Amino acid sequence: VLSRARYTIRSFSIKRNETIAVHATIRGEKAMELLKRGLKVKDLELRSSCFTESGNFGFGLDEHIDMGIKFDPATGTYGLDFYIVLTRPGLRVKKRKRGRSHIGSRHKVT
Secondary structure (H helix, E strand, O other), X not given: OEEEOOOOEHHHOEOOOOEEXXXXXXXXXXXXXXXXXXXXXXXXXXXXXXXXXXXXXXXXXXXXXXXXXXXXXXOOOOOEXXXXXXXXXXXXXXXXXXXXXXXXXXXXXX
């Protein structure tokens, strides 16, 4: 999913409606590989403020070069944000429109 700029910021050379970010959902082995490489850059340590009460966590990297991705002069350097959502099967019961119900505290990932 592409994200576009809401308004022009001349100091950053960003124009209105210019594509400035990309959001992607990655699952499976490829997700585990990227997560391991990202955590290796952070020395496998994250602050407690990176974690939510439901067990999700996120962190960011300043430069993609730290992960071993080759530098491309056309794109320059860019940062990466990781956000990992941990859920168990059955969470849809809480979010669906019809027949919605509560999820017990033992079902949450902690």
